[in-house]
Amino acid sequence: MHHKVCFTDPTMGTSAAKYLAEKYADAKTALFYNSGDTYGSGVADAFARQAKASKLDIVDTETFKDDSVTCFTNQLTRAMRKIKIEGLTGELTWNDEGQVEKPATAYVIQDGKYIAA
Missing domain, CATH: 3.40.50.2300 (Response regulator)
Known part of the structure; x- marks a missing residue:
């Protein structure tokens, strides 16, 4: 044996x-x-x-x-779906294709004042 x-x-x-x-x-x-x-x-x-x-x-x-x-695309995509990043424009998450679900918003600040998003 x-x-x-x-x-x-x-x-x-x-x-x-x-x-x-x-x-x-x-x-x-x-x-x-x-x-x-x-x-x-x-x-x-x-x-x-x-x-x-x-x-x-x-x-x-x-x-x-x-x-x-x-x-390792499938594994990476599944992992990305579990990551959430808190930022100035809110929370970023990813979809099943690995793309950002909510694109970041650009803020325009001039002379220290908010102008537009």
Whole structure:
């Protein structure tokens, strides 16, 4: 009887989360990983644990199941739908095509006074 044993290196995921927390503490983060691979899943799990401990804002987790995947449009679009940005003109969100749902409004300010939008 043969058993397959896979070891993962959680330090890679932990280190990545610590780096992001240090350099991009206020950023919104999406976690993408290969769920069909034990190593990738282990690194992603370690990243998620450290991200939580470091108070990173993970807005979405997306997976793919094959290392040959080269297009991540679907995953990126799903992740973007979960990001909301508060700005001067209100909240920006994205639609299913990855386009901004509410375009930003330009304000005209002259000599410190609001003139038009």
